[in-house]
Amino acid sequence: MAECHPVGFRWVMAAKSRGAKVIHVDPRFTRTSAVADLHVPIRAGSDIAFLGGLIRHVIETERYFLEYVLHYTNAPALICEDFKDTEDLDGLFSGWNEKDGQYDPASWAYEGTDVGPAAGNREHFTGQPYSERGTQSGAERFDFTLQHPRCVFQIVKRHFSRYTPELVEEVCGVPRELFLQVAEAVCANSGRERTTAFCYAVGWTQHSTGVQYIRSASILQLLLGNVGRPGGGIMALRGHASIQGSTDIPTLYDILPGYLPMPKDKHDTSFEQYVKLNGSPSGWWSEFPKYAVSLLKAWFGAAATKENGWRFDDLPRLSGDHSHMTTVSAMADGEVKGYFLMGENPTVGSMHGALHRKAMRKLDWLVVRDFALTESAEFWRDAPEIERGEVRPEDVPTEVFFFPAATHTEKDGSFTNTQRLLQWHHKAVEPPGDCRSELHFTYHLGRRLKELYAGSMEPSDQGLLTLTWDYPVSGESEEPSAEAVLQEINGFRVADRQPVGQFTDLKDDGSTACGCWIYCGSYAKGVNQTARRKPGREQPCVALEWGWAWPANRHMLYNRASADPEGRPWSERKRYVWWDEEKKHWTGHDTPDFIADRPPSYRPGKDAKGIDTLAGDNPFVMQGDGLGWLYAPSGLADGPLPTHYEPQEGVVENFLYGQQCNPGRMEWLRRDNPYHRPWDDPRFPCLITTYRLTEHHTAGGMSRWLTWLSELQPEMFCEVSPQLAREKGLTNGGWATITTARGEIEARVLVTERIPPLRIKGRRIQQIGLPYHWGSKGRVRGDAANELISFVADPNVSIQESKALTGAIEAGRRSRGRRVVTSGPLVPALSSGGHERDLPVVGHKPVGPHGISESRTQEGD
Amino acid sequence: MGFLSSLSRWPVLQQIRKGDVHALRETARSPRSEQLRPRTEGADRVVQSICPYCAVGCGQLVYVKDEKILDIEGDPDSPISEGCLCPKGAATFQLVTGSHRVQRVLHRRPHGTEWEEVPLDWALEQVAQRVKRTREETWEETTKEGRRVHRTMGIAHLGGATLDNEENYLIKKLFTALGIVQVENQARI
Amino acid sequence: MAAVGFFTDTTICIGCKACEVACKEWNQLPDDGLRFTGMSYDNTAALGASTWRHVSFIERPVPLTGQETGLGDFSWLLQSDVCKHCHRAGCLEACPTGAIIRTEFDSVYVQPDICNGCGYCVVSCPFGVIDRREDDGRAWKCTLCYDRLKGGMEPACAKACPTDSIQFGDLDELKDRARGRLERLHRHGVTEAYLYGADAAGQPGTEGLNAFFLLLDKPEVYNLPPDPVAPAMEAKPAWTSMAFAVLGMAAAAVGAVLMGRES
Amino acid sequence: MTFVWRDLPSHSFSEDEPTYYERPVLKEPVWIWAVPLYFYAGGTAGAAAVLAATAQALAGDELHGLVRTCRWVAAVGGAAGSALLIRDLGRPERFLHMLRVIRPTSAMSLGSWVLAGAASATMGSALLSDHGGLPGRLGHFAGSLAGLLGMPLAGYTAVLLGNTAVPVWKATRRSLPHLFIGSAVSGAASLFGLLPVDLSPREVRIVERFGMMGKVADLAAMTVVEHEADRIEPVGRPLREGISGALWTAARVLTGASLALSLLSGRSRAKRAAGGLLGTAGALALRFAIFHAGKASARDPRATFRQQRQPREAEANPQR
Structure with missing residues (x-):
């Protein structure tokens, strides 16, 4: 963290000076280790074993935060009888489909019910909840004594029982005593009075088991009661100014703005089907239709009507994985003809640069937008294979357009930082020469394309032709207004174009438009909330009036968990958000991440629907059952629990199972x-x-x-x-x-x-x-x-x-x-x-x- | 007289006059030193900005004079960074004003060995036409299995993690409407 | 104007080099060569005419008190070095032109409009800080951001420093803070910690530094002199010696002339 | 900057006597060849001016040729010295800034004033003293002034070096003035042997005696300097090793040979020329030896560290 996020590390050092213990687990001794209390060298690629060891330690020594675990996690939920663990199947979970080479997650489900995940592979959810409670989607049976062999707690306990300090030492190369020091420190600094935070970066994600790394940390933090509480959490330290923003408003193939899934050819054959499969009968995702309709209204304007399914059919469909590396392989095989690189240099930054260059040599045309001529812009004349004479520039048929880009000081716009905080940066000067913003490029490209396609009656072109594209431009270069785009992202009432104040105001009847529901409120009251700059020293430390955090200016997600089930702070020291019994309202240092007036005592009735299914003590509102998932009954392609697998290319055999690598990789x-x-x-x-x-x-x-x-x-x-x-x-x-x-x-x-x-x-x-x-x-x-x-x-x-x-x-x-x-x-x-x-x-x-x-x-x- | 007045400013004479034996302080100070001020004081405006490197999101102040950037440093008002910057953030001035920045649109013809400078408008129009042509050539209304996909797999995009939300929004919106699904960025990497 | 300075607490330095770059940005300094040194993460190597903050990286086979690492006896010391703005400053006292002055902030400043590049300050600095820039011909070093101080701003390096390892402020207050910090470290068992150059008693040769440090190992480890002396403080014997030698020369001349007559 | 590539840097860390990757603590002198040459020129000029003034005062008219030659040597030396110093400046056009202030703490400041005065006086005396009347009297007055200023001119450069942080210079700050003065006398006298001027036998004798005393002092001072430098092992090393060591030995051999030659009987022109050549070369070699020894010494971190540690440890005050 000190290496790559020095200013973020400022706060770690501040905590350290106030007595916090800093532990650094890394294969190398880095600048972070230099000032850490404890540095633990670990074999790269073995973190699940390490975290699994911690999970086991917490369970075996009964150091988990029992009340938190009982109320806020799915520990007591019973899992269906068909479930078999990797411990039983030598490294596979039940449900491996030999023919298709993937898991069928049916056997991972809660007993008697099927619940959709808040994220991940939502198609795991069949859309047909068979809950006895009607539309409720959550576990049916619980054992609050946590003793039932099929309850999540016991399953987790059994699953990690082999992750002993001895095993950690063998797999990770971490001496037992060092591991136990970490385990003790984490336990000692968790509970009512204290919290432990985990920070990670791509050292956890860039693995063939990356998602399960994060899941391991989630399980540990949920067991210790460190989620949704100040000083707790699992903090992703992201590496680009707006990499969070480009995930929220995704330049990613599989999602639409606000984590709405891209439609899939097989499942999402109509808007109704799309809503049914991707929404949820319970939890916050029950609001899905409102967000989907509002997005389509923002994109297609008046042309999007209930009758035409809000022009849902103008969206392209996925038919599988179309991610970056998949695209590059298709490109290398000649299937992709044109490529846009906007501020990215994949021949250096992505894996296997030579394969990228091979792929780019197969293109008809390439557009590169950057500050300088990068390796990717000059792949046709400056590369190892050119140097070796294996490829000659004359043989490369790709036409390349290089557009010089404007810098952040030459354009208005917002970045979303790693804590989901949107911050506006103002234009300071005009860009030099032909340098232009991506906003300019994209807007004018769209404008020209609309002109080129004007009058077309082809069904393929109607999406483009009906796309709303009327942003005001200014200046000689006709720079579109970034603020106007932010207004569309924030959303507005269709009737009078007045900005919507928050996402709870969005409707599924076409009366509201919103480009990204989680950003709804960033332009509330017609004010650019992301440009707020009340100095930090003039406000409490959560600093709610600096920029704007999604969602709804909540700085900490799931902060309802910072209070006990009755709505009282777990402790005075760790006071953050609580229920004000007098005002009948959640209140605190942050914007409560909960239904503002839902009392802790609220329990949904049998026929509760949508967000009314969330009980007053269900902090994890995006989940169908409002609970933190120690065990993920759906949503993951490689199992409901993290399991140690070796990397694709390892130095040792898997100690734990016959299955060497992640079977799903x-x-x-x-x-x-x-x-x-x-x-x-x-x-x-x-x-x-x-x-x-x-x-x-x-x-x-x-x-x-x-x-x-x-x-x-x-x-x-x-x-x-x-x-x-x-x-x-x-x-x-x-x-x-x-x-x-x-x-x-x-x-x-x-x-x-x-x-x-x-x-x-x-x-x-x-x-x-x-x-x-x-x-x-x-x-x-x-x-x-x-x-x-x-x-x-x-x-x-x-x-x-x-x-x-x-x-x-x-x-x-x-x-x-x-x-x-x-x-x-x-x-x-x-x-x-x-x-x-x-x-x-x-x-x-x-x-x-x-x-x-x-x-x-x-x-x- | 110029000579006399400049002679009277001769520090050694002042030194003698003031009896300043060592001449280590004011006596030796030059007029420039006396008038020295931070260059940011002459700025026409100070623009609040955000660091373009990592996702911590440190505040930056951009000092502008005569439509040129004088200085970029940390914004003490930011509750995130309190005026601090890391080395990359501190180098932002060079990032935005450096001589490395290309300022003209460049075009490399198929099989070409050199870049050619081309007008921005022309290049934009060419790109629009390439998109149209490729899109039409590679349009896929249904898959082999007969499922409706309504897309082109002939065009792809990469990049966005360094761009503004508003830019990413327009990219995703336009490209999706064009039927381009292979839109990706650094977040995947 | 009260004396101001830097307190650099190396125990919280993360070696990010923000100070180096912030200094170069504010002072618009050129690079110092683009070469790999093989000295841990230190490719700057030393303070110089174009580098006024320099971060040292010391890989020691010695454990750090209070730190536990799986590497065994190992620690990585990081320190941001800078001009010390000595109370008795070798460069200042050597400068023949008056280009180097002590400012109203008690800092030592090279006036670039005066310096004629005689190079005497370079050999007079017991810390090896000041140097002459080849292409420019003048001597340069940290100015303690004299221009910024005049505008009421803090020096660029201290402002940028993410962990407040570099603290800027009123010298007396900084010294109090440093002593407090030292006490706290000693209480926590970090007995090897000490202040370098915080006062005249600890460093009589400079009578104390306006930019002083909290260190964890011998000064030499950080490439700091253990007992630096401003050369002018030891000038007397040299002058006396010269006086005798010169008299000897005069006597020799007299003798030679007289002896010449005799023959 | 210099580069140090070492095997296994972290392993090379020495707890007993650490250095920072063998990097120097100090900056090497940035001075070029012009500076040691100036040391020579200034020393020669100073010694010549002193001899001229002494001769003028003791036997003005009888030693007219010697006085005149000395004055010209001093004048040319002063002028050439000034030119050399200006050549060495990073900003030569600002040479006048040398006279902006008087800093008693700075040997160079004082030296600059001395040089300015001495160069003017020697030049004045050389130009004017051949004339009669007032200019002539002024010339002689200037010659006396030059003699006075010549004394510090010949010696201040040693103080200038001694008053630095460079270990070998610093260590020898007491003996260095003697060495420089001795060498100045030796150099000046040796130069006379090379000049195509006709001096009377008496004048030749005077010069020779003066030179012999210089050479003896020079050689004696060299030994003292070595002794002072060697008190701390790495400090004296540049006088034994490398270019500076070679130059140092050369200076000793050349000056010694010159002295030996002058002790031999005979006063032939050729012998004088040979002695002059050896002496001049010796004086030059000495200045370059000292100069390069300083450079080498500044580069050696151990010299710096031990020079500061050893006295302290000797005081049985093993702090840190």
Whole structure:
């Protein structure tokens, strides 16, 4: 955190000075470790075992927050009899469908009911709740003694019972005593009076089990009562100014603004069906239709009517995974013709840069928008394969348009930070030359396209032609008004175009339009709430009057949990939001994340519908049952509980199960994407992990061109332990070549004890640390670490595995700079005899187009 | 007389006059030093902004004079950052004013070996036409299985995590209306 | 005007180098070379004419009191170094032109309109701080943001520092704060912590620093001199010696002339 | 900046005598060749001015040739010295700023005033003293002034070096003035052997005696300097090793040879020239030796650290 979010770390240091204990778990000793109370070196890719160990410790030593767990989590809920754990099936949960290579989650459900998830794979929900309570969607049977063998608590307990300190030591390389110190510290700092917070970044997400990493932390935090309470939570530290915003208002294939799912060809055949499958009969998602209708009204205006299904049919449909790497593979196979890169440099920043370049060479046209000519803009004349003469610029047919971009100081707009806070930045000066904002580019592209298609009667074009696109422009460059766009995002009453104040005012009858329901209120009362700048020192520490946090300016989600079931603060020290009995209203330091006047004592009746199903002590309002899920009965592609699997390319065999890797992981079985042996690959004995440095920004587009930053970290380097340096003859400051089956790169050597070798099962495992900021352009240059990494991903979110893989290192500069994509196999193939990633049943996973093998296709059922 | 007055400003004479034996302080001070002020005092306006690097969202103050940026530093009013910035945030001035920024639209023809400068309008029109052509060539109303998909898989997009919400909104809105589903950004990476 | 300065508490430095960049931004300084040093994460290497804040990275096979790490005996010390604005400043006292002055804020400032690049300050600084910039010919170092101070603003590095490892303020108050911090660390068992240059008693050779530090190991570990002395404080023997030598020369001349006559 | 690439940096950490990756603590002197050359020129000018004034005062008319030559040597030395110093400045056009203030704490400030005065006086005396009447008297007065100023001119540069943080200079600040004065005398006298001027035998004798005394003082001072520097091992190292060590040895050999030569009988022009050449080379080598020793010393962190630690530890005050 000190490395990549120094100013965020300001508050960690402030807490530390007030007595907080800072624990840093990381394969490397980083700048965060330098000031931590406790640094725990862990084998990259083994965090679930570590967190699982903590979960076990909390349960075994009965340190969980019983009252919280009983009331606010699904611990007492009973799971159906068909459920079988990985402990029973050697690493698989029940429901693995051999034919389709994916899970059928039916056996994971609560006994007697089917409940849709608040996020994730909503198609798991059949849309046909068979609850005895009618439309209620939640568990049917509970055991509040937590003793029933099929209650969630007992299932969780059994599932993690093997995650002992001894196992943690074996799997993670973390000495028992160190692990127990962490466990004790976490327990000692949880409960009524104290809370523990977890902070993570892509070190948790970029794994083939990334989502389950976060789930592990969620389970632990729910058990300890650390969710929805001040000083608690699980904090994602995100790396781009508006990466949260680009998830909320997604430039992502699978969702629409406000986490409404993109329609899927198989299920969402009509608007009614879409609402039925993706909404929920209970919990806050029961409001789904209002948000969906308002979005379509914002997009299609008067053309969207109830009769035409709000023009739902003008939305394109998904037919599977269309995520980034899937797109790139399709591109490499010639299926994608045109590509827009807006402020992103994938040939450095994404996995397997050579495959990206191969894909881009197959394009008809490419549009790049950036500040400078990045590696992605110049892939046709500046790349390892060009240097090697394997590809000549003359042979690259792609037409490239480079548009210089305006900076944040040259345009108005809002960023959403990692805490969901929208902050407006004002334009300071005009952009120079032809530099323009993306707002300008997109608006004028749309305007021109509308002109080009004017008069078309083709059904394919009606979406574009009816799209509302009337934003006021100003100035010589005809810059559209960002504030007008924010007004549309906020939403308005269709009749008088007055801004809507909050999302509870949205309607499903077409009388309101709203571009993103969770941002509703950001322009309440006709005031740009995101531009509020009341100085922090002039308001209480939650600072509700600085910018605007979604939803409804709630700074902490699920903060109802900061009060006990009766609505009283758990403790005076941890007072945050509580029920005011006199005013019959929730109140506190933050905007309560609850129905404002729903008393703690409220219990839904049998025929309660929609949000009325949420009891007064159901803090987790987005969940169908209002509870924190220790166990996820639906929504996940790879199981209801986190389980330790080894990375796609590991150094050791899975200690726990015959199933080596996440059975649900996405693979790209292509000749240009070879994998190493699942473990013990003699050609690639070292464990590689990648990371960022304080001094650079991601793929370097915003840092490698600046002298002030470049001089601080001027060259690509690798971090190796003194022992590895000795073994391989690496000298500090000299060169090393790092190789995987995908390619080879060179780097300066930094010999340091900060990246220790780990002892796993009596074997010494050497780790290689690689920052990934450099490329062949910019003021400072170096090889890109991502050239080494394969396409392999988590099945829930299609995020690649780049934090743990295997590779080899040798002293000296690379002689060849080969890439498997253009140079053919770099190493002779190995028979993987006795090294199977999967149990036989998983090994039969079908392979789709472009070599994609995934567990989330809709083709099976 | 100029000479005399400049002679009278000769510090050594002042030193003697004042009996300042060491001449370590004011005596040795130059007129420039006396008049020194922070350059931000001359700013025409101070614009409140947000750091464009990571997602902590530190406040920035952008000082502008004569329509040029003089200085960018932390905004002490921000409850998030209280005026602090990390090295990247502190380098924002160079990011936005640096000579690395390309200021003209560039075009690389198919099989070309060089960039060519082209007018912005022309390039925008060309892109619009490419989108139209590709979209028409690759339009997919139904899948092989006969399911209605109403889309093009011939066009894709990547990027957005560094862009404004409003920009992402327009991108998602336009591209979805064009039937483009392969819209992705860094959040996936 | 009260004396102001920096208290750099290295125990809370995270080595982010915001100070280095904020300084370069405000003072519009050029880069100092784009080369990899192999010295941990320190590619700046030292303070210099174009680098007025420098963060040192020390990888020690020594544990830090109060810290537990799976690496065994290891710790990483981080320290943001800067011009010390000494009470007895070598550079100031050496400067023949009066380019270097002590300002109303008690800081030591090089006036760029006066400096003629004689280079004497460079050898006179016992901390190796000030240096002459090759392309420019003048000597440069931290100004304690003299221009900002005049406008009532705090120095750019202290403002940027995310963890308040660099604290700026009234010198007396800073010293109180530093002593308080030291006491607290000692109470928590960090007995190796000490203040470097906080007063004349601790550093007689400079009579105390206006930019002082809280350190966790010997000064040498941070590339700081253990007992720096402003050269002018030791000037007397040299001058005396010269006086005798010069008299000797005169005597030799007299002798030579007289001896010449005799022969 | 210099680069230090070491094997295993964290392993190289020494608890007993740590350094920061062997990086120097101090900045190396930024001065160029012009500065040691100035040391030579200034020293020569100073010694010549002193000799001129002494000769003028004791035997003005009889030693006219010597006085005149000395005055010209001093004048040229003063002028060349000023030019060399200006050449070394980062901003030569600002050389007049040297006279902006008088800083008693700064040997360079005082030296600049001395140089300004001495250069004017020597030049005045050289230009005017050949004339009769008032200009001539003024010239002689200037010559006396030059003699007075020549004394500090020849020696202040040693103080200038001694009053720095550079360990080897700092350590030898007591002996360095003697060395510089000795070398100034030796250098000035040696230069006379090279000049195509006709001096009377008496004048030659005077110069030779003056030079011998200088050389003896020079060689003696070298030993003292070494002794002072060697009190702390790494401080004296530059006088033994590297370019500076070689120059130091050369200075000793050259000056010694020059002295030996002048002790031999015979007063041939060639012998004088040879002695002059050796002496001049010795004086130059000495200045460059000291200059480079300073550079090397500034680069050595251990020299800096031990120089400050050792006295302290000797005081049995093992703090930190």
